Amino acid sequence: MKVAITNIGRILSGDIAAPVGTGDTIVMQDGLITAVGTASAAEVEGCDVIIDADGMMACPGLIDSHVHITFGDYTPRQKTVGFLESYVHGGVTTAISASEVHVPGRPKDPAGVKALALAAMKCFETFRPGGMRVWAGSLILEPGLTEADLAEVAAQGLWMVKAGFGAFGDPSEYAPLVQAARRHGMIAMVHTGGSSIPGSGGIWAEHLLKIDPDVSYHVNGGPTAIPEAGFARLVNESGMALQLCTAGNLRTALLVTRLLAEKGELPRLLIATDTPTGSGIMPLGMWYTISHLAALGGLDPELGIAAATGNNARVYRRNSGLLAPGRDGDVVLIDACDGGSQSDALSGLRNGDVPAIGAVVSGGVPRFVGRSRNTPATIRKARVAKSTLMQTFDASAH
Known part of the structure; x- marks a missing residue:
């Protein structure tokens, strides 16, 4: 055509x-x-x-780089069918999985988390709800996984890992697996802020600096933000991308944007939603964040659109955006x-x-x-x- x-x-x-x-x-x-x-x-x-x-x-088309998909166009978190197709009517043409953590009874052993991520990746290779392209399969890092496991799934086409929902007692323990994943060409993302689901824990700036991922997920909180002093540390002491999510804290979203702009590093700014969660389903969520940054933070709206499109495409190595x-x-x-x-x-x-x-x-x-x-x-x-x-x-x- x-x-x-x-x-x-x-x-x-x-x-x-x-x-x-x-x-x-x-x-x-x-x-x-x-x-x-x-x-x-x-x-x-x-x-x-x-x-x-x-x-x-x-x-x-907007790239929502923080969507908790499961299988098909269904979210058990909100018991809703068709939410991805609805996001297309919000101008979102690409969704990137932030891990299939909401799959009921999700496995937590090494074999299970590998199987879950690979199955999700394969299921969405040809399924395009409403015309949306979904990049699925984000391996949840759990104790017991080894670099050999990461090499195995990377060889099968898996390219994302997610830290922060595993059963590690100290968040710094994610660092060896995150760095191993990056050595195998995978993109590593880390939950940032207070715990968001039962069994997970808070991850603060000091943990992120030790882990050194590609992306600090919902740096403004998902939904609870990190302590205030941590934002300047992440901006000034790291090169990781800092993702803002609509389901987070608006005041700290404005703070992160200002700090990155002052340092001349707006290419590190990503916009996403962190949905579906307890915050709901938000087909226009990314547009709300862009409007908040423009109306309340003084960011030129065309730069906000770039943070929701081209910046995401560059960090996640996608051909859209x-x-x-x-x-x-x-x-x-x-x-x-x-x-x-x-x-x-x-x-x-x-x-x-x-x-x-x-x-x-x-x-x-x-x-x-x-x-x-x-x-x-x-x-x-x-x-x-x-x-x-x-x-x-x-x-x-x-």
Whole structure:
């Protein structure tokens, strides 16, 4: 399938070093972006589907790097079916597992945690709920695991490990396994803050500095934040990515963002949700965090979008998250909400409003064009100007 989006008001690239692009057109073919900014009339007319953005802004599909999936599009934590498909209507086109910790009766022995992670990874290799790509299978580090175990699962394609929910008495005991995982090319994430489930414990800045993971999960609390002095230590004494989650502490989210901005290290800032949890299901959670950082923290909203897209893609080594040729064809059209006080999506975010979503394309396939069922209506009206296919991709009934 070849798809073009034309008449874009502004292209938000997802690249935190150059967050605003030029031009008004994006072309995708066979799941990948082939052109950004400009395209010839012949190239556009040769597309199977042409979407007229009507002046809306385009940004990459959001990457939620902290989602507690289980199996299928179901969460036992909230007893809800279809939550991932609902997140697509919030502009989230990629979810990354923060471990399948909510699987009922989850195993805790070495053989069991390996089997759980590998099964989740395999189940989501071809299952795309609502068009979302899910990167599943985050190995929960438990006592008894060895470097040989890590080598075994890495050889089978597993690339994530999660520390913080295992039965280690001292969080510093995760360090050897985390470093072994990194030696085998795996990305290591560590729970940060107070305990969030029975049997887990608090992990503070001093523990993280000893463990030295790739990502400090929900550094602003999941849901309880670390002691105040620890934030400056993590920013100044480490190079790890610091992930903010909507289900955490807003005040410390603002603090972390300010400290990273002052140090010139906003590429380390990641935005995610940490859902589904006791905090619920939040299809617009990442947008709320971006709006909070913009309206209350003074962060340019296009930088917040980059922290939710390109920054996540770089840290997790994914091909999505940027509007650039060769990247995954994941594009979201955003606008100010109809009936609000602002005239465009970025102004709305600065005002504290989540954007209205007018279209979502993932994997180069339009998932809907028109009205998201999870946001107010857009001011401008995206439409399918041409389709040679049987589908219209219309979502006006929502």
